[in-house]
Amino acid sequence: MSDSEVFYDSIMAIYAIGDVQGCASSLEALVQRIRIRPRADRLWFVGDLVNRGPRSADVLMLIRAAGSHAVSVLGNHDIHLLAVACGARKAAASDTVWDVLNHREAKSLIEWLRHQPLAHAEGNTLMVHAGVMPGWTATQTLSLAQEVERRLRSIHWQDFLNEMFGNSPGHWRDSLRGSQRLRAILNVLCRIRFLRPDQKSLDFKCKLSPGEAPEDLTAWFDVPGRKTSRQTVVFGHWSTLGLIVRPNLIGLDSGCVWGGYLSAVRLEDRAIFQQVAVD
16 A cells, blocks of 8 residues: 555545546446545535436435535536426437436435535635636635525526526626526536637537637636636536646546546545446
């Protein structure tokens, strides 16, 4: 056993885990590989817990059962599930969320899911699903996320979700109000990849890696002067990006649901753990 393993065997550790997307068997195998200590270690999930994979309900049950030892932010697929559950959106042919909707605990799982945050921060680390606008600070990101969370957790959450889908407005301005403001916040936190040359407008079409994308597009985290550059931002959402670990950035979507890997990074020392897809 290495010195690092001995040290981290004696203290609480936080493991950030990429997009699970219904791949419960891969998650179970990864947790066993890491040797998670149920009463000591904590798991952070970057969202997209459900959809595309075969066992979305089991993923939700596993993470919910971990209680305070797990925290997950909401991803675009999680929001989509909530919208389908309340009738705000129709299921797509490629969706695999019916095991959740037909589950004996469907109501309580949906209630639990809609009360999860859109952004989470501890110390100098900020976790979101997709990313943040370059002009947002970590404090502002949490505040903006809470604007959406309050509506999603309200008794009128179904009506709220009816207004939350679409690409407009495709930019961010502090002066945005009403449903346009909330939709813009949600689109940034759950869908952002690239920004256009004005560095305020989101490109919703390109899903390529930064090296393959058109030259006029910039990955949100590579915009000069990004205000969260002094924090470590943990995110997922971008499977073509793959695992990326930098001093101020951890991208965790390594395409498990597409036959890639489910990745985890121990935040304390950036140790990497990967499980090949087994679902």
